[in-house]
Amino acid sequence: MITVYVPGDAVAVACGADEVVAALLATGIELTIIRNGSRGMHWLEPLVEVTTSEGRIGYGPVSAGDVAGLVAAGLFEGGEHPLRIGRPEQHPFIASQQRMTFARCGIVDPASMDDYIAHGGGFGLERARALEPTQRIDLVKASGLRGRGGAGFPTGIKWDTVALADSPRKYIVCNADEGDSGTFADRMIMEGDPFELVEGMIIAALCVGADYGYVYIRSEYPHAIRAMEIAIEGARRRGWLGSEFDMEVRVGAGAYVCGEETALLESIEGKRGQVRAKPPLPAHKGLFGMPTVINNVLSLTAVPHIFADGPEVYAAVGLGRSRGTMPVQLAGNCRHPGLYETPFGITLGELVNDIGGGTASGRPVYAVQVGGPLGAYFPPKLFDTPFDYEAFTKAGGLIGHGGITVFDDTVDMAGMARFAFEFCAAESCGKCTPCRIGATRGVETMDKIIAGDRPEANLELIADLAETMKFGSLCALGGFTPYPVMSAITHFPEHFNRRALALAAE
Amino acid sequence: MAVSAENAPLDAVIAPFLKEPGALLPILHAVQAAFGYVDDAAVPVIADRLNLSRADVHGVLTFYHDFRRKPAGRHVLKLCSAEACQSMGANDLIAQASARLATPMHSTRADGVVTLEPVYCLGLCSAAPSAMLDGQIVGRLTAARLDTLIDGIAA
Ligand SMILES: Cc1cc2nc3c(=O)[nH]c(=O)nc-3n(C[C@H](O)[C@H](O)[C@H](O)COP(=O)(O)O)c2cc1C
Ligand code: SF4
Numbered sequence: 323m324i325t326v327y328v329p330g331d332a333v334a335v336a337c338g339a340d341e342v343v344a345a346l347l348a349t350g351i352e353l354t355i356i357r358n359g360s361r362g363m364h365w366l367e368p369l370v371e372v373t374t375s376e377g378r379i380g381y382g383p384v385s386a387g388d389v390a391g392l393v394a395a396g397l398f399e400g401g402e403h404p405l406r407i408g409r410p411e412q413h414p415f416i417a418s419q420q421r422m423t424f425a426r427c428g429i430v431d432p433a434s435m436d437d438y439i440a441h442g443g444g445f446g447l448e449r450a451r452a453l454e455p456t457q458r459i460d461l462v463k464a465s466g467l468r469g470r471g472g473a474g475f476p477t478g479i480k481w482d483t484v485a486l487a488d489s490p491r492k493y494i495v496c497n498a499d500e501g502d503s504g505t506f507a508d509r510m511i512m513e514g515d516p517f518e519l520v521e522g523m524i525i526a527a528l529c530v531g532a533d534y535g536y537v538y539i540r541s542e543y544p545h546a547i548r549a550m551e552i553a554i555e556g557a558r559r560r561g562w563l564g565s566e567f568d569m570e571v572r573v574g575a576g577a578y579v580c581g582e583e584t585a586l587l588e589s590i591e592g593k594r595g596q597v598r599a600k601p602p603l604p605a606h607k608g609l610f611g612m613p614t615v616i617n618n619v620l621s622l623t624a625v626p627h628i629f630a631d632g633p634e635v636y637a638a639v640g641l642g643r644s645r646g647t648m649p650v651q652l653a654g655n656c657r658h659p660g661l662y663e664t665p666f667g668i669t670l671g672e673l674v675n676d677i678g679g680g681t682a683s684g685r686p687v688y689a690v691q692v693g694g695p696l697g698a699y700f701p702p703k704l705f706d707t708p709f710d711y712e713a714f715t716k717a718g719g720l721i722g723h724g725g726i727t728v729f730d731d732t733v734d735m736a737g738m739a740r741f742a743f744e745f746c747a748a749e750s751c752g753k754c755t756p757c758r759i760g761a762t763r764g765v766e767t768m769d770k771i772i773a774g775d776r777p778e779a780n781l782e783l784i785a786d787l788a789e790t791m792k793f794g795s796l797c798a799l800g801g802f803t804p805y806p807v808m809s810a811i812t813h814f815p816e817h818f819n820r821r822a823l824a825l826a827a828e
Numbered sequence: 829m830a831v832s833a834e835n836a837p838l839d840a841v842i843a844p845f846l847k848e849p850g851a852l853l854p855i856l857h858a859v860q861a862a863f864g865y866v867d868d869a870a871v872p873v874i875a876d877r878l879n880l881s882r883a884d885v886h887g888v889l890t891f892y893h894d895f896r897r898k899p900a901g902r903h904v905l906k907l908c909s910a911e912a913c914q915s916m917g918a919n920d921l922i923a924q925a926s927a928r929l930a931t932p933m934h935s936t937r938a939d940g941v942v943t944l945e946p947v948y949c950l951g952l953c954s955a956a957p958s959a960m961l962d963g964q965i966v967g968r969l970t971a972a973r974l975d976t977l978i979d980g981i982a983a
């Protein structure tokens with residue numbers, strides 16, 4: 323029997339993977355087609371793989387129209403063809419990574435728990451079960467794992483607080499709202515290796531004594547929602563879920579602010595996604611008033627590895643206080659976009675130029691935004707900044723969820739700064755004035771600057787406004803909008819003064 | 829409000845969720861999936877079944893971008909307007925779509941054929957620019973490809 327892998331990952335589907343499957347079926351050849359996740363080389367999607375005596379051989383990017391030619395060239399024996407890339411794991415983009423969280427993504431059948439177990443899944447849970455509750459959390463602490471949702475808070479300390487809380491009910495909530503533009507790692511792992519998240523949540527529940535969990539997934543991710551539901555059902559059939567701990571998927575409704583942990587809890591409770599004032603922390607009084615662990619998908623999916631391989635292995639890589647690996651996401655105007663999991667410490671320039679290959683358009687890289695819509699814009703002169711929480715803070719930015727969006731020299735930075743305010747105004751939960759009103763004033767003032775109306779005076783106004791938002795906002799939506807705005811102004815001042823721009827053009 | 833026969837289809841949609849904690853969002857999603865939008869007349873019924881005030885339900889309904897209070901067009905075209913898609917020319921595609929469909933962003937055309945709206949990131953930022961047409965995702969969108977999609981809507 324011939325086995326062919328055609329990713330069911332949303333990027334592959336959006337680029338024609340379903341049509342490729344239809345074309346393969348139309349050949350009439352008897353095939354087993356597995357809808358795997360993506361390997362992360364997104365410029366090669368749909369990346370079709372066939373099992374041969376030399377291992378899996380990849381071809382990409384394949385369109386439905388290529389299928390007849392591929393079959394004629396001996397696709398099922400790994401035959402030569404211009405689209406043939408050889409063994410995917412030997413491709414430099416993959417071979418140079420250090421994959422922990424994404425080790426199985428793109429390889430296994432995401433719908434099959436047997437396949438998950440066959441590829442080492444479940445080992446971390448087994449180890450966790452064999453330990454005493456306090457040993458479990460000590461192990462998480464020893465790994466140095468910090469939350470991957472943006473703030474980089476030590477995961478072990480958060481879990482300790484919930485473990486120590488005395489309560490009849492505790493919850494594990496997975497933040498799969500992944501609202502940031504330029505990020506898709508949560509989506510990829512939920513579509514490509516969903517059992518890893520289930521396992522991570524079960525271990526978290528064991529560590530803190532929780533009996534129920536929610537995965538809150540944004541509605542823009544229908545493929546991830548389906549993949550998680552299938553995995554939860556599979557884990558229930560296997561007895562992993564249902565007795566001591568059970569979980570379900572909850573679907574967001576298109577509000578970016580619901581990625582903020584307390585707004586997310588409000589949303590699961592069936593309310594408007596408004597940010598809660600802290601304290602109390604969710605660890606003390608979270609979902610339905612109960613002690614709650616809330617973590618990003620990537621934080622929870624790192625956990626099975628930390629237990630399976632030991633915390634020393636995880637802590638051994640990284641830079642400074644940023645331990646382990648970061649699944650970096652290369653996006654936008656990028657020649658080789660995709661998912662690149664690597665230890666902290668690699669520089670921004672290596673990621674953008676060496677790994678990402680520069681722009682897709684072939685024009686010079688002009689700016690990159692790191693960390694989503696609340697992250698700073700970096701010019702190439704800061705490309706020696708190492709990927710590390712502290713180094714990025716020092717450079718006036720943030721890593722956030724690890725997304726890097728590349729722009730070429732046609733970008734209009736004043737337009738991007740305006741967009742940051744516009745986004746904040748549209749997504750503000752409305753609770754505090756600097757965010758709700760400030761963002762709207764920001765859009766108006768940027769419009770004046772763009773129109774050439776007293777740019778110096780208005781830029782001063784923007785700087786004032788940014789200070790007010792930074793210090794007067796309850797959460798990072800209002801508080802961090804100054805990052806993209808002020809970094810654009812600081813690093814690309816000529817975009818904010820039409821006179822200067824006109825002079826430069828002469 | 830008492831359960832009346834005229835609410836029967838609505839109640840059938842609501843019923844499976846009533847025992848769930850925090851049922852309002854799942855209910856609003858289900859009502860919208862069943863009827864295409866959440867009619868104002870459904871608000872008091874949902875409020876009654878969940879023991880909430882009308883204002884509570886209205887507040888949630890209007891907070892989230894996903895929920896519609898009026899029917900959408902027969903086709904719904906969403907274009908991603910977030911940063912990664914902008915870096916690959918999303919703004920030009922948005923202009924092209926509203927010109928060709930003769931309707932601005934955030935609107936349903938008067939003849940009810942199409943709704944055109946922005947979406948903030950589909951997680952396809954590595955295959956930007958992206959779109960969603962009637963629930964189907966499209967990556968690596970080009971002007972020519974968008975024209976083909978629009979031809980399909982108009983036909
Ligand atoms: C406006 C806003 C949006 C956020 N969006 C997300 C998100 O989409 N996913 C996420 O994991 N964290 C997001 N966060 C961070 C969460 O509030 C929280 O720090 C995180 O879920 C904690 O998990 P971690 O410790 O595993 O990182 C957001 C924060 C803010 C202020
Ligand atoms: S900063 Fe904005 S989003 Fe955050 S709590 Fe205040 S109003 Fe809400």
Ligand code: FES
Pocket residue numbers: 503504505908909910911912913914948949950951952953956957958
């Ligand atoms: S920015 Fe358009 S899909 Fe993410």
